[in-house]
Amino acid sequence: MRNEQYAPGETIGRDEPHQGVRAPAALPPSGKRIGERQLIGMMALLMALNALGIDAVLPALDNLASDLGVAGNSRQFVVGAYLLAAGLGALVPGSLADRFGRRPVLFTSLGLYITFSLLCAMAWNFESLLTLRFLQGFGAAGIVALPPAIIRDRVGGDKMARMMSLIFVIFLMVPAVAPSIGQGVLMVMGDWRWIFVFTATAGVAMSVWAWRNLPETLHPEDKQPIRPRVIARNMRATLTMRQALGYTLGSAVIFGALFGFINSAQQLVGEAFGAGPWFPLIFACCAGAMAVASWTNSRIVERFGARRVSHTGLFLFLCVAALQLFFATMTEETLWTFVPLMAANMMLLGFIGANFGSIAMQPFRETAGAAASAQTFVRMVTAALIGAGIGYAYNGTAIPLATALFCGALICIGLVLFAERGKLFGPPVDED
Structure with missing residues (x-):
């Protein structure tokens, strides 16, 4: 489908349709080529640097708060900022x-990620x-924003x-193990600052791999x-097109609850x-459930379509969130109900996130x-x-989180209905 949102002479594009996998971009002087499997792995680990920067520090929040004199919930701003x-x-x-290509911008973002990781230490x-x-976070935004564009190319x-x-x-897989990595670094080195040194080292390794192969x-x-x-005009078109706006806001709301x-x-x-000592394992179980769902989604989405799969996942998410809200408000909730239900909802996010995007x-x-x-x-x-x-x-309870998950699911359903003009569970779509 050709995008017709520019005035004549303001964009450089092609008129021919494109089906399936695009022909590779014109090779740079290095003659680099990359297969689908390596591309998927590279894009995943680039995005995972962002997750590593967020989740590896979680086990060290108590140490960090004590070292820097931080009280109450304010320690969470290390993640929120x-x-x-x-x-x-x-x-x-x-x-x-x-304008300039994916590579120059990507490596600039990686450089900023590495530099500020070291400065945080x-x-x-x-x-x-x-x-x-x-x-x-601001400088490293490209490692989150560019992989979908590279795949869409x-x-x-x-x-x-x-x-x-x-x-x-x-x-x-990285959020699943990042808290364990952070806890391991903390145990070996004895100082939360070394966690940021580790994330910088991971950034250097990814930069070398991408430079040589992407x-x-x-x-x-x-x-x-x-x-x-x-x-x-390009961005306005992105944010005003009904389909794009509805699904973007829908994923923002439901992932906001996950960020909570x-x-x-x-x-x-x-x-x-x-259960503080068990936190890395509990976090790994929840994130691992999401990874399993994403793998399952990759096996079924081309057969059933992104809409059918994600809409089904969204309604199941609402049901599980309702159970979470019930246990949080109507009973004295224990870890034995919280963890399975949280893992179930994170698993269902695996059928929602990539498809919505x-x-x-x-x-x-x-x-x-x-x-x-x-x-x-x-x-x-x-x-x-x-x-x-x-x-x-x-x-001190799971009530704020459970309420947010339930309300977020309801709002997300409303936004999807807006995007699809009231019609859900659409068939698979043709590629363009």
Whole structure:
């Protein structure tokens, strides 16, 4: 499908349709080529750097708070500042990548991620740490925003949903083990600052791999001019198209509830349920369930379609959230009910996230960078603000989180109904 949102002469594009996997972009002088499997693994681990930067520090929040003199729920802002900044920063890399290519922008983001990780390790007080975390998230936004654009350069439709699901399988392995990694670093080195040194080292390793193997995927004829009017028009089209807006906001709301869990998980498990030493394992079980669902989604989405799978997952999510709310408010909840239900809802997110993102990106082949940036901005900022609110509302029980999960599911269903003009469970779509 050709995007017809530009005035003559303002965009550089092609008229021919594109089916299935796109022909590879013109090779750079290095002659780099990359297969589908390596591309999926690389994009997943690039996005996982973001998860590592968030989740590895979770087991160290108590130590960090004690060392820097932080009281109450304020320690959660170490996570919230990064999430919010990553959403705000997502506005920048997409349009630059549509003009200069994916590689230069990606490596700039990786460089900023590494630099600010090292600076976080040298933070002298809590305020400086929050400032550096904000700058780290802002600078590293490209490692979150660009992988969907790189994939969209090559494929579309339900095939993109399949590839994004496989990316999520690998990507979600990192949040599953990141708290254990952080706890291991803390035990060996004895200081939370070494966790940031570890994340910087991981960033260097990813940079070397991508530099050696990732070709430029943006076709030269698809490059967009750096003109404020064109950029604004591209992003406005992304945020005003009914389908893209509904699915982007829907995923933002429901993932905001997930961010609320990430923000409050360490306190919730350690304080409310008294299972602090088991926190890494509990977190791994929940994130692992999401990874299993993403792998399952990759096997079924091309057969049943992203809409059918994600809509079914969303209604099941609502049912599980209702059970969570019941146990949190009507009974004296224990870890034995909380963990299985939280794992079930995170598993269902595996059938929602990648599919929602693929549906929202479908109309934007020629402006995939700007579309990915705009959608990531809306998704991350909205989810980060919701998640920070849920985390800060933590009151020693799971009630704020359970309420947010249930209400988020209801709102998400309403947004999907808006996007689909009241029609759910649509058939598989053709790629373009």
